[in-house]
Amino acid sequence: MxxxxxxxxxxxxxxxxxxxxxxxxxxTTAAWAFHRGADKIVLAADVGEALAIKACQPGWLALKDGAPVRGFDLVNSPGVIRDTDLSGRTVIQKTTAGTVGALAVVEAKLALCASFAVAGATARALADAAADSVTFVATGEDGRAAEDLACAEYLDRLLAGDRPDPDPYLLRARTSPAADDLRGGRRRGAHPADVELCLEVNRFDFAMKVGLEEGMAVLRPLRPRPDAASAVHRAR
Structure with a gap:
Protein backbone atom coordinates (compact mmCIF):
# COMPACT_ATOMS: atom_id res chain seq x y z
CA MET A 1 0.00 0.00 0.00
CA THR A 28 -5.92 8.67 22.74
CA THR A 29 -8.61 10.50 24.71
CA ALA A 30 -11.25 9.51 22.15
CA ALA A 31 -10.23 5.86 22.34
CA TRP A 32 -10.57 5.93 26.11
CA ALA A 33 -13.97 7.61 25.79
CA PHE A 34 -15.22 4.72 23.68
CA HIS A 35 -13.70 2.23 26.10
CA ARG A 36 -15.57 3.96 28.91
CA GLY A 37 -18.86 3.54 27.06
CA ALA A 38 -19.33 6.60 24.85
CA ASP A 39 -21.74 5.92 22.00
CA LYS A 40 -20.28 8.47 19.59
CA ILE A 41 -18.07 11.54 19.48
CA VAL A 42 -19.14 14.62 17.55
CA LEU A 43 -16.16 16.65 16.35
CA ALA A 44 -16.61 20.43 16.55
CA ALA A 45 -14.73 23.01 14.51
CA ASP A 46 -14.41 25.51 17.35
CA VAL A 47 -15.54 26.29 20.88
CA GLY A 48 -18.60 28.18 19.67
CA GLU A 49 -19.81 25.27 17.57
CA ALA A 50 -19.24 22.83 20.44
CA LEU A 51 -21.35 24.94 22.78
CA ALA A 52 -24.03 25.47 20.11
CA ILE A 53 -24.33 21.73 19.56
CA LYS A 54 -24.55 21.13 23.28
CA ALA A 55 -27.27 23.78 23.62
CA CYS A 56 -29.37 21.80 21.14
CA GLN A 57 -28.55 18.47 22.81
CA PRO A 58 -28.59 19.07 26.59
CA GLY A 59 -27.70 15.46 27.40
CA TRP A 60 -24.46 15.55 25.45
CA LEU A 61 -21.12 16.25 27.09
CA ALA A 62 -18.64 18.81 25.74
CA LEU A 63 -14.87 18.28 25.89
CA LYS A 64 -12.00 20.61 24.99
CA ASP A 65 -8.30 21.20 25.49
CA GLY A 66 -7.08 23.10 28.50
CA ALA A 67 -8.43 23.61 31.98
CA PRO A 68 -12.15 23.15 32.73
CA VAL A 69 -14.27 26.13 31.65
CA ARG A 70 -17.94 27.01 31.84
CA GLY A 71 -20.07 25.03 29.42
CA PHE A 72 -17.58 22.18 29.05
CA ASP A 73 -17.92 19.00 31.07
CA LEU A 74 -14.66 17.22 30.28
CA VAL A 75 -11.05 17.94 29.44
CA ASN A 76 -8.93 16.40 26.68
CA SER A 77 -7.06 14.02 28.94
CA PRO A 78 -6.97 10.21 28.70
CA GLY A 79 -6.08 10.07 32.38
CA VAL A 80 -9.26 11.93 33.30
CA ILE A 81 -11.47 10.06 30.81
CA ARG A 82 -10.12 6.72 32.06
CA ASP A 83 -11.89 7.40 35.36
CA THR A 84 -15.14 8.73 33.85
CA ASP A 85 -18.26 6.65 33.18
CA LEU A 86 -19.52 7.58 29.72
CA SER A 87 -21.92 4.70 29.21
CA GLY A 88 -24.32 5.53 26.38
CA ARG A 89 -23.24 9.17 26.24
CA THR A 90 -22.44 11.37 23.27
CA VAL A 91 -19.31 13.50 23.62
CA ILE A 92 -18.64 16.69 21.66
CA GLN A 93 -14.88 17.02 21.20
CA LYS A 94 -12.98 20.16 20.24
CA THR A 95 -9.19 20.13 20.33
CA THR A 96 -6.43 22.30 18.95
CA ALA A 97 -5.17 19.92 16.26
CA GLY A 98 -6.79 16.48 16.19
CA THR A 99 -10.36 17.52 15.51
CA VAL A 100 -9.17 20.10 12.98
CA GLY A 101 -7.36 17.39 11.04
CA ALA A 102 -10.35 15.05 11.15
CA LEU A 103 -12.68 17.74 9.84
CA ALA A 104 -10.29 18.37 6.95
CA VAL A 105 -10.74 14.81 5.63
CA VAL A 106 -14.24 13.96 6.86
CA GLU A 107 -15.55 13.59 3.30
CA ALA A 108 -12.90 11.05 2.28
CA LYS A 109 -14.09 7.59 1.24
CA LEU A 110 -12.55 6.25 4.43
CA ALA A 111 -11.30 8.48 7.24
CA LEU A 112 -9.89 7.01 10.43
CA CYS A 113 -8.57 8.73 13.54
CA ALA A 114 -5.66 7.08 15.27
CA SER A 115 -3.08 7.00 18.03
CA PHE A 116 -0.80 4.27 19.33
CA ALA A 117 -3.68 3.00 21.44
CA VAL A 118 -5.57 1.81 18.35
CA ALA A 119 -2.68 1.29 15.92
CA GLY A 120 -3.13 -2.43 15.27
CA ALA A 121 -6.88 -2.14 14.77
CA THR A 122 -6.35 0.84 12.47
CA ALA A 123 -3.95 -1.15 10.31
CA ARG A 124 -6.44 -4.01 10.20
CA ALA A 125 -9.25 -1.67 9.12
CA LEU A 126 -7.09 -0.29 6.31
CA ALA A 127 -6.16 -3.79 5.16
CA ASP A 128 -9.81 -4.84 5.22
CA ALA A 129 -10.68 -1.82 3.06
CA ALA A 130 -8.16 -3.02 0.45
CA ALA A 131 -7.06 0.55 -0.15
CA ASP A 132 -4.36 1.19 -2.73
CA SER A 133 -2.97 4.20 -0.89
CA VAL A 134 -3.36 6.06 2.38
CA THR A 135 -2.60 9.58 3.53
CA PHE A 136 -1.44 9.94 7.11
CA VAL A 137 -2.27 13.37 8.53
CA ALA A 138 0.10 14.25 11.38
CA THR A 139 -1.83 16.94 13.22
CA GLY A 140 0.56 18.29 15.84
CA GLU A 141 2.92 21.17 15.11
CA ASP A 142 1.67 21.54 11.50
CA GLY A 143 2.74 18.00 10.73
CA ARG A 144 6.07 18.05 12.56
CA ALA A 145 5.03 16.53 15.90
CA ALA A 146 7.49 13.74 16.66
CA GLU A 147 4.88 11.54 18.33
CA ASP A 148 2.47 11.75 15.39
CA LEU A 149 5.19 11.08 12.82
CA ALA A 150 6.40 8.10 14.85
CA CYS A 151 2.87 6.68 14.97
CA ALA A 152 2.47 7.20 11.20
CA GLU A 153 5.72 5.32 10.53
CA TYR A 154 4.69 2.51 12.88
CA LEU A 155 1.35 2.19 11.07
CA ASP A 156 3.13 2.20 7.71
CA ARG A 157 5.30 -0.71 8.83
CA LEU A 158 2.23 -2.64 9.96
CA LEU A 159 0.57 -2.05 6.59
CA ALA A 160 3.67 -3.39 4.88
CA GLY A 161 3.10 -6.68 6.70
CA ASP A 162 5.98 -6.22 9.12
CA ARG A 163 5.89 -6.87 12.85
CA PRO A 164 7.94 -3.90 14.00
CA ASP A 165 9.22 -3.49 17.52
CA PRO A 166 7.18 -0.53 18.80
CA ASP A 167 9.82 0.59 21.29
CA PRO A 168 11.85 2.87 18.96
CA TYR A 169 8.66 4.62 17.87
CA LEU A 170 7.50 5.00 21.45
CA LEU A 171 10.88 6.41 22.44
CA ARG A 172 10.46 9.17 19.88
CA ALA A 173 7.04 9.94 21.31
CA ARG A 174 8.24 9.72 24.91
CA THR A 175 11.00 12.26 24.27
CA SER A 176 8.90 14.61 22.13
CA PRO A 177 8.25 18.26 23.03
CA ALA A 178 4.57 17.41 23.56
CA ALA A 179 5.46 14.74 26.13
CA ASP A 180 7.84 17.15 27.86
CA ASP A 181 5.10 19.79 28.02
CA LEU A 182 2.65 17.33 29.53
CA ARG A 183 5.13 16.07 32.13
CA GLY A 184 6.19 19.62 32.94
CA GLY A 185 2.65 20.82 33.55
CA ARG A 186 2.80 23.25 30.64
CA ARG A 187 -0.46 21.96 29.18
CA ARG A 188 -3.48 22.78 31.30
CA GLY A 189 -6.00 20.06 31.93
CA ALA A 190 -3.32 17.35 31.93
CA HIS A 191 -3.36 14.30 34.17
CA PRO A 192 -0.13 12.76 35.56
CA ALA A 193 -0.86 9.53 33.67
CA ASP A 194 -1.46 11.15 30.28
CA VAL A 195 1.96 10.54 28.74
CA GLU A 196 2.09 6.87 29.67
CA LEU A 197 -1.48 6.30 28.48
CA CYS A 198 -0.57 7.89 25.15
CA LEU A 199 2.30 5.41 24.84
CA GLU A 200 0.21 2.25 25.26
CA VAL A 201 0.33 0.34 21.97
CA ASN A 202 -2.74 -1.59 20.79
CA ARG A 203 -4.54 -0.96 24.07
CA PHE A 204 -7.89 -1.28 22.28
CA ASP A 205 -9.21 -3.66 19.62
CA PHE A 206 -11.19 -1.09 17.63
CA ALA A 207 -10.33 1.52 15.04
CA MET A 208 -12.14 4.88 14.94
CA LYS A 209 -13.97 5.99 11.82
CA VAL A 210 -15.18 9.53 11.18
CA GLY A 211 -17.91 10.49 8.73
CA LEU A 212 -20.77 12.91 8.21
CA GLU A 213 -24.06 12.20 9.94
CA GLU A 214 -26.88 14.74 9.69
CA GLY A 215 -24.36 17.43 8.82
CA MET A 216 -22.07 16.67 11.77
CA ALA A 217 -18.66 15.00 11.81
CA VAL A 218 -19.16 11.90 13.94
CA LEU A 219 -16.48 9.55 15.21
CA ARG A 220 -17.49 5.97 16.02
CA PRO A 221 -15.60 2.83 17.00
CA LEU A 222 -15.00 0.43 14.13
CA ARG A 223 -14.71 -3.02 15.58
CA PRO A 224 -13.02 -5.95 13.81
CA ARG A 225 -14.99 -8.65 12.03
CA PRO A 226 -15.25 -11.87 14.06
CA ASP A 227 -12.69 -13.55 11.79
CA ALA A 228 -10.26 -10.71 12.45
CA ALA A 229 -10.61 -10.66 16.21
CA SER A 230 -6.95 -11.51 16.78
CA ALA A 231 -5.63 -8.76 14.47
CA VAL A 232 -4.39 -6.55 17.28
CA HIS A 233 -2.44 -9.40 18.83
CA ARG A 234 -0.85 -10.26 15.48
CA ALA A 235 0.29 -6.67 15.18
CA ARG A 236 2.03 -6.58 18.53
Missing part, protein backbone atom coordinates in the same frame (compact mmCIF):
# COMPACT_ATOMS: atom_id res chain seq x y z
CA UNK A 2 1.39 3.39 -1.01
CA UNK A 3 1.45 6.04 1.68
CA UNK A 4 2.35 9.65 2.29
CA UNK A 5 2.41 11.76 5.43
CA UNK A 6 1.28 15.38 5.48
CA UNK A 7 0.41 18.07 7.97
CA UNK A 8 -3.03 19.66 8.12
CA UNK A 9 -1.98 22.57 5.83
CA UNK A 10 -1.09 20.05 3.08
CA UNK A 11 -4.51 18.33 3.05
CA UNK A 12 -5.87 19.12 -0.42
CA UNK A 13 -9.09 17.16 -0.79
CA UNK A 14 -7.60 14.37 -2.90
CA UNK A 15 -7.32 12.00 0.07
CA UNK A 16 -9.53 8.96 -0.66
CA UNK A 17 -8.27 7.12 2.42
CA UNK A 18 -6.89 9.10 5.35
CA UNK A 19 -5.67 8.39 8.84
CA UNK A 20 -5.62 11.43 11.10
CA UNK A 21 -3.12 11.02 13.92
CA UNK A 22 -3.11 12.85 17.23
CA UNK A 23 -1.22 10.85 19.83
CA UNK A 24 -1.04 13.55 22.53
CA UNK A 25 -3.87 13.65 23.16
CA UNK A 26 -7.06 13.90 21.09
CA UNK A 27 -7.31 10.41 19.69
Missing amino acids: DSRTVGIPEVDGTEDVAVVIDVMRAF
Whole structure:
Protein backbone atom coordinates (compact mmCIF):
# COMPACT_ATOMS: atom_id res chain seq x y z
CA MET A 1 0.00 0.00 0.00
CA ASP A 2 1.39 3.39 -1.01
CA SER A 3 1.45 6.04 1.68
CA ARG A 4 2.35 9.65 2.29
CA THR A 5 2.41 11.76 5.43
CA VAL A 6 1.28 15.38 5.48
CA GLY A 7 0.41 18.07 7.97
CA ILE A 8 -3.03 19.66 8.12
CA PRO A 9 -1.98 22.57 5.83
CA GLU A 10 -1.09 20.05 3.08
CA VAL A 11 -4.51 18.33 3.05
CA ASP A 12 -5.87 19.12 -0.42
CA GLY A 13 -9.09 17.16 -0.79
CA THR A 14 -7.60 14.37 -2.90
CA GLU A 15 -7.32 12.00 0.07
CA ASP A 16 -9.53 8.96 -0.66
CA VAL A 17 -8.27 7.12 2.42
CA ALA A 18 -6.89 9.10 5.35
CA VAL A 19 -5.67 8.39 8.84
CA VAL A 20 -5.62 11.43 11.10
CA ILE A 21 -3.12 11.02 13.92
CA ASP A 22 -3.11 12.85 17.23
CA VAL A 23 -1.22 10.85 19.83
CA MET A 24 -1.04 13.55 22.53
CA ARG A 25 -3.87 13.65 23.16
CA ALA A 26 -7.06 13.90 21.09
CA PHE A 27 -7.31 10.41 19.69
CA THR A 28 -5.92 8.67 22.74
CA THR A 29 -8.61 10.50 24.71
CA ALA A 30 -11.25 9.51 22.15
CA ALA A 31 -10.23 5.86 22.34
CA TRP A 32 -10.57 5.93 26.11
CA ALA A 33 -13.97 7.61 25.79
CA PHE A 34 -15.22 4.72 23.68
CA HIS A 35 -13.70 2.23 26.10
CA ARG A 36 -15.57 3.96 28.91
CA GLY A 37 -18.86 3.54 27.06
CA ALA A 38 -19.33 6.60 24.85
CA ASP A 39 -21.74 5.92 22.00
CA LYS A 40 -20.28 8.47 19.59
CA ILE A 41 -18.07 11.54 19.48
CA VAL A 42 -19.14 14.62 17.55
CA LEU A 43 -16.16 16.65 16.35
CA ALA A 44 -16.61 20.43 16.55
CA ALA A 45 -14.73 23.01 14.51
CA ASP A 46 -14.41 25.51 17.35
CA VAL A 47 -15.54 26.29 20.88
CA GLY A 48 -18.60 28.18 19.67
CA GLU A 49 -19.81 25.27 17.57
CA ALA A 50 -19.24 22.83 20.44
CA LEU A 51 -21.35 24.94 22.78
CA ALA A 52 -24.03 25.47 20.11
CA ILE A 53 -24.33 21.73 19.56
CA LYS A 54 -24.55 21.13 23.28
CA ALA A 55 -27.27 23.78 23.62
CA CYS A 56 -29.37 21.80 21.14
CA GLN A 57 -28.55 18.47 22.81
CA PRO A 58 -28.59 19.07 26.59
CA GLY A 59 -27.70 15.46 27.40
CA TRP A 60 -24.46 15.55 25.45
CA LEU A 61 -21.12 16.25 27.09
CA ALA A 62 -18.64 18.81 25.74
CA LEU A 63 -14.87 18.28 25.89
CA LYS A 64 -12.00 20.61 24.99
CA ASP A 65 -8.30 21.20 25.49
CA GLY A 66 -7.08 23.10 28.50
CA ALA A 67 -8.43 23.61 31.98
CA PRO A 68 -12.15 23.15 32.73
CA VAL A 69 -14.27 26.13 31.65
CA ARG A 70 -17.94 27.01 31.84
CA GLY A 71 -20.07 25.03 29.42
CA PHE A 72 -17.58 22.18 29.05
CA ASP A 73 -17.92 19.00 31.07
CA LEU A 74 -14.66 17.22 30.28
CA VAL A 75 -11.05 17.94 29.44
CA ASN A 76 -8.93 16.40 26.68
CA SER A 77 -7.06 14.02 28.94
CA PRO A 78 -6.97 10.21 28.70
CA GLY A 79 -6.08 10.07 32.38
CA VAL A 80 -9.26 11.93 33.30
CA ILE A 81 -11.47 10.06 30.81
CA ARG A 82 -10.12 6.72 32.06
CA ASP A 83 -11.89 7.40 35.36
CA THR A 84 -15.14 8.73 33.85
CA ASP A 85 -18.26 6.65 33.18
CA LEU A 86 -19.52 7.58 29.72
CA SER A 87 -21.92 4.70 29.21
CA GLY A 88 -24.32 5.53 26.38
CA ARG A 89 -23.24 9.17 26.24
CA THR A 90 -22.44 11.37 23.27
CA VAL A 91 -19.31 13.50 23.62
CA ILE A 92 -18.64 16.69 21.66
CA GLN A 93 -14.88 17.02 21.20
CA LYS A 94 -12.98 20.16 20.24
CA THR A 95 -9.19 20.13 20.33
CA THR A 96 -6.43 22.30 18.95
CA ALA A 97 -5.17 19.92 16.26
CA GLY A 98 -6.79 16.48 16.19
CA THR A 99 -10.36 17.52 15.51
CA VAL A 100 -9.17 20.10 12.98
CA GLY A 101 -7.36 17.39 11.04
CA ALA A 102 -10.35 15.05 11.15
CA LEU A 103 -12.68 17.74 9.84
CA ALA A 104 -10.29 18.37 6.95
CA VAL A 105 -10.74 14.81 5.63
CA VAL A 106 -14.24 13.96 6.86
CA GLU A 107 -15.55 13.59 3.30
CA ALA A 108 -12.90 11.05 2.28
CA LYS A 109 -14.09 7.59 1.24
CA LEU A 110 -12.55 6.25 4.43
CA ALA A 111 -11.30 8.48 7.24
CA LEU A 112 -9.89 7.01 10.43
CA CYS A 113 -8.57 8.73 13.54
CA ALA A 114 -5.66 7.08 15.27
CA SER A 115 -3.08 7.00 18.03
CA PHE A 116 -0.80 4.27 19.33
CA ALA A 117 -3.68 3.00 21.44
CA VAL A 118 -5.57 1.81 18.35
CA ALA A 119 -2.68 1.29 15.92
CA GLY A 120 -3.13 -2.43 15.27
CA ALA A 121 -6.88 -2.14 14.77
CA THR A 122 -6.35 0.84 12.47
CA ALA A 123 -3.95 -1.15 10.31
CA ARG A 124 -6.44 -4.01 10.20
CA ALA A 125 -9.25 -1.67 9.12
CA LEU A 126 -7.09 -0.29 6.31
CA ALA A 127 -6.16 -3.79 5.16
CA ASP A 128 -9.81 -4.84 5.22
CA ALA A 129 -10.68 -1.82 3.06
CA ALA A 130 -8.16 -3.02 0.45
CA ALA A 131 -7.06 0.55 -0.15
CA ASP A 132 -4.36 1.19 -2.73
CA SER A 133 -2.97 4.20 -0.89
CA VAL A 134 -3.36 6.06 2.38
CA THR A 135 -2.60 9.58 3.53
CA PHE A 136 -1.44 9.94 7.11
CA VAL A 137 -2.27 13.37 8.53
CA ALA A 138 0.10 14.25 11.38
CA THR A 139 -1.83 16.94 13.22
CA GLY A 140 0.56 18.29 15.84
CA GLU A 141 2.92 21.17 15.11
CA ASP A 142 1.67 21.54 11.50
CA GLY A 143 2.74 18.00 10.73
CA ARG A 144 6.07 18.05 12.56
CA ALA A 145 5.03 16.53 15.90
CA ALA A 146 7.49 13.74 16.66
CA GLU A 147 4.88 11.54 18.33
CA ASP A 148 2.47 11.75 15.39
CA LEU A 149 5.19 11.08 12.82
CA ALA A 150 6.40 8.10 14.85
CA CYS A 151 2.87 6.68 14.97
CA ALA A 152 2.47 7.20 11.20
CA GLU A 153 5.72 5.32 10.53
CA TYR A 154 4.69 2.51 12.88
CA LEU A 155 1.35 2.19 11.07
CA ASP A 156 3.13 2.20 7.71
CA ARG A 157 5.30 -0.71 8.83
CA LEU A 158 2.23 -2.64 9.96
CA LEU A 159 0.57 -2.05 6.59
CA ALA A 160 3.67 -3.39 4.88
CA GLY A 161 3.10 -6.68 6.70
CA ASP A 162 5.98 -6.22 9.12
CA ARG A 163 5.89 -6.87 12.85
CA PRO A 164 7.94 -3.90 14.00
CA ASP A 165 9.22 -3.49 17.52
CA PRO A 166 7.18 -0.53 18.80
CA ASP A 167 9.82 0.59 21.29
CA PRO A 168 11.85 2.87 18.96
CA TYR A 169 8.66 4.62 17.87
CA LEU A 170 7.50 5.00 21.45
CA LEU A 171 10.88 6.41 22.44
CA ARG A 172 10.46 9.17 19.88
CA ALA A 173 7.04 9.94 21.31
CA ARG A 174 8.24 9.72 24.91
CA THR A 175 11.00 12.26 24.27
CA SER A 176 8.90 14.61 22.13
CA PRO A 177 8.25 18.26 23.03
CA ALA A 178 4.57 17.41 23.56
CA ALA A 179 5.46 14.74 26.13
CA ASP A 180 7.84 17.15 27.86
CA ASP A 181 5.10 19.79 28.02
CA LEU A 182 2.65 17.33 29.53
CA ARG A 183 5.13 16.07 32.13
CA GLY A 184 6.19 19.62 32.94
CA GLY A 185 2.65 20.82 33.55
CA ARG A 186 2.80 23.25 30.64
CA ARG A 187 -0.46 21.96 29.18
CA ARG A 188 -3.48 22.78 31.30
CA GLY A 189 -6.00 20.06 31.93
CA ALA A 190 -3.32 17.35 31.93
CA HIS A 191 -3.36 14.30 34.17
CA PRO A 192 -0.13 12.76 35.56
CA ALA A 193 -0.86 9.53 33.67
CA ASP A 194 -1.46 11.15 30.28
CA VAL A 195 1.96 10.54 28.74
CA GLU A 196 2.09 6.87 29.67
CA LEU A 197 -1.48 6.30 28.48
CA CYS A 198 -0.57 7.89 25.15
CA LEU A 199 2.30 5.41 24.84
CA GLU A 200 0.21 2.25 25.26
CA VAL A 201 0.33 0.34 21.97
CA ASN A 202 -2.74 -1.59 20.79
CA ARG A 203 -4.54 -0.96 24.07
CA PHE A 204 -7.89 -1.28 22.28
CA ASP A 205 -9.21 -3.66 19.62
CA PHE A 206 -11.19 -1.09 17.63
CA ALA A 207 -10.33 1.52 15.04
CA MET A 208 -12.14 4.88 14.94
CA LYS A 209 -13.97 5.99 11.82
CA VAL A 210 -15.18 9.53 11.18
CA GLY A 211 -17.91 10.49 8.73
CA LEU A 212 -20.77 12.91 8.21
CA GLU A 213 -24.06 12.20 9.94
CA GLU A 214 -26.88 14.74 9.69
CA GLY A 215 -24.36 17.43 8.82
CA MET A 216 -22.07 16.67 11.77
CA ALA A 217 -18.66 15.00 11.81
CA VAL A 218 -19.16 11.90 13.94
CA LEU A 219 -16.48 9.55 15.21
CA ARG A 220 -17.49 5.97 16.02
CA PRO A 221 -15.60 2.83 17.00
CA LEU A 222 -15.00 0.43 14.13
CA ARG A 223 -14.71 -3.02 15.58
CA PRO A 224 -13.02 -5.95 13.81
CA ARG A 225 -14.99 -8.65 12.03
CA PRO A 226 -15.25 -11.87 14.06
CA ASP A 227 -12.69 -13.55 11.79
CA ALA A 228 -10.26 -10.71 12.45
CA ALA A 229 -10.61 -10.66 16.21
CA SER A 230 -6.95 -11.51 16.78
CA ALA A 231 -5.63 -8.76 14.47
CA VAL A 232 -4.39 -6.55 17.28
CA HIS A 233 -2.44 -9.40 18.83
CA ARG A 234 -0.85 -10.26 15.48
CA ALA A 235 0.29 -6.67 15.18
CA ARG A 236 2.03 -6.58 18.53
